Amino acid sequence: MKQEAKLVSVKKAKGDMPLTPASKPQHGAAGKTGTWRTFKPVVDREKCKDCGNCILYCPESCVDKGYNIDYDYCKGCGICANECPAKCIKMVRE
Amino acid sequence: MKKMATGNQAAALAVKESDVEVVAAYPITPQTEVVETIASFVETRQMKASYIRVESEHSALAACIGASASGARAFTATSSHGLLYMHEMIHWAAGARLPIVMANINRAVGPAWNIWAEHTDSLSQRDTGWLQFYAATVQEVYDTVLMSYRLAEKVNLPTMVCMDGFILSHAIQPLEITQPGDFIPPINIPHALDTNDPMSYGNLTAQNDYFKFRRAMHDAQKEANVECRSIEKEFAERFGRKYGPTDEYRTEDADTVIVGMGTMAREAEVAVDLLRKEGMKAGSIRVRQFRPFPKLNIEGKKVIVLDRDCSFGAGGILAQEIRFHHNVPVYNIIAGLGGQDVRYETIADLVRKAKPEGEFWLGVD
Amino acid sequence: MLEIRIHSRGGQGGVTASKLLAQAAFLEGKYGTAFPLYGAERRGAPVTSFTRISDHDIKVVSQVYNPDIVIVLDDTIMDLVDVTVGLKEGGLLVVNTENGEKLKDPKYNKFRIARVNVTDIALSLGLVLSGNPILNTPIVGAMAKLGVVKLESAEKAIRDMFSDERNVKAAEAAYEKVIV
């Protein structure tokens, strides 16, 4: 690989570069973390008692008020399934 | 207004005039008078700043970084082991591109315990990205602090103003108190923490990006070399006192120059007068600005460098810089370590005996 | 350039005396500088401080080795160190002493000698700080009598630094009582 190309880009980048690494908040700072999953949570709406545990305990805030799971970012930790008193969330192999 | 003041008081007085918002410092000999004076300014409401009585130097600079990162003008002062204890944060302040100004009262480093003047403490911080100045008079301490705020905030690099412990920090000399007025404009840190525009500063940064930020620091140092000249010019026009990266004395026709920093380099001017009387075409150059390192007017001359410091295994640090920037032979005199008293008569004598090249330790060789 | 060396013990005010002299000279439009030679010693140990006075800018910052004037704030120091080392021949030796006994030593004959009992002056005015009589302000008065600075500038320098008017009185008393 040619290192020279990188050196040129230092000067080119200067104009848009902040003074020190300044990072903008956004979803997907680590990309689509949904791809990290081995198992995905699936909600059985019939059994759901609307307790909100899955919303409360999700470290990724990937469960919305309507119990829809954001599979783009859900890392598949399974906390929602484990904390569901109605046992209505199943972890299913991707 | 003109009055008598110590170097330490001059630093504190300059901070008082610079509209500083946060001061965080930990006392250490011989810097204590700086922080005591500022504390009294704050408590008697002569200064609006918050004064944080931190528990260590590491925290002193960390607090200044916090303040500065949120857009406030900050100041700290330290010396010797205090400066070394800050070392991690010294890198951090520069990498975060925060225009903090620090007074460092140059003092030797232990062991053995030694509280007297030496430049090794601040020179061992030379690769951190800070701008560095070495003052030789009480007035220069004052003026350099004022100019440092202008410069630091212009190029977004922190600045260290150094003075010799006791020799300058505790000596009283006449001082003209200058109100900087709009010479120091209101602070505006472009990358300040802002709850309306949330950004994460200094988070993990990958190889190629990190590389760019480091290059930008290097460029900012070079930019400082240009900016500082125009700030000095404006300072001279407004307040009548002239400064440059170096202070030259009788160098016009000199074939032999003594190069040094701080008070010892100013005393060397008296040695120059002595040598001139004997017919030697001597001159001297006092390096005020150590980072970025300036070009020196030494080509074709016999160069004698006075170092109040040593990089063990390599020699005087100023001498190394000169050898690096100029392809000239250097006779390096290591003198004044641990506050050793160096008289102008002695300097003159060393110059008389100086070889074209080599190293000499005063009081040892 | 006039060079002065002051010998005192820590806590007696020798460092302040050196600053007051520089300050008084500064008030007269001269260039003054003063600095202490600090050791690691604490209260009670011998301390040396220096004053330089000139009509021009002073570049020299090294210690004073050949003073024109030596001031001794405590004559017991004369048993410990040779206070006149480097003092120019015909130079002025000013000593705070009760009876001047120690000055009878013939080794002091080659100097001009002045003596004054500033301890007495301080004690009679009640100028005592942490158990120590204050010697720095009266000795500056004595130095005014000896022509180093003017009495009025000495008094102004003292007033700039201290609010207690007894300090000025002490300087005036020493001005009157110094014996040459």
Add this chain to the structure above:
Amino acid sequence: MNLMLDDIPEDEFLYKGNTACAGCSAMLALRYILKAAGPNTIIVNPACCSTVCQGTYPRSAYGVPVLNIAFAAAAAAADGIASAARNKGKNIIVFAGDGGTVDIGIQALSGAIERNANILYVCYDNEAYSNTGMQKSGSTPYGAITTTTPTGRKDSKKDIDLIIMAHRPRYMASASSAYPKDLFNKVQKALSIEGTKFIHVQCPCPSGWRYATEKSVELGKLAVRCGMWFLYEYEDGKLTLNAPTKAALKRPAPLEDYVKPQGRFKGVDIERLQKEVNEGMGRIRDMANMDALEKAKEGSQ
């Protein structure tokens, strides 16, 4: 609607798709800290997992301004922000791991509390140096295996809470990521108080404690139930136990339930660990003056 979420705002300041491990309970804690603090907040972050969880430049997963700072410097840097006149009224929160709090950052923290710096210092405690791959910290419990105590820790953990208490902070609380509403309330309360506040949050770590990711909340609750972790508040010299800890002190769950699912306690001398847990429970009872309270209650009945 979700009855459990009633008083908690829906706004999220911790964004999806961050770099934290799956099942990271430190992020669960941070989610509620940020909900309680809202947008008028600056986070100070020393070296710890949270440094990495933000993501890599130029992206960040934290929706509030963050100052990343060196390991030992967080409390001092936060004080620097809080001391600048321009930051009056903002929530200045340190989010630091146990290493940055209990060990390397303790000096700066001690100084900041002593000065009553107007900051909230949150220590999220995963009981080891998780960011560098699970080395022993001052907070690692007896018996736990870490990469620097490969046969299990032989001595006892440092009780940072007692050290902090000795500084008499304006407000102090012990919380757990497994009780997010309790944590939310404590953060809100802390932020309403001027001066130094300290909240110590236990955050189980699946990678470091060696358990299945789905158990992060379950284990957090078990820690409280078996008396290995407490939920309390400490204000004006008075320690108030929260309900789950009160219940646990009366009838603690078997320690085995907590220890067994965790690989880090493999081969632990459970009797000794139980002894330490009992001592801890005894201490907290004394501090809360629980026995005296119970007696007084009985007397009045």
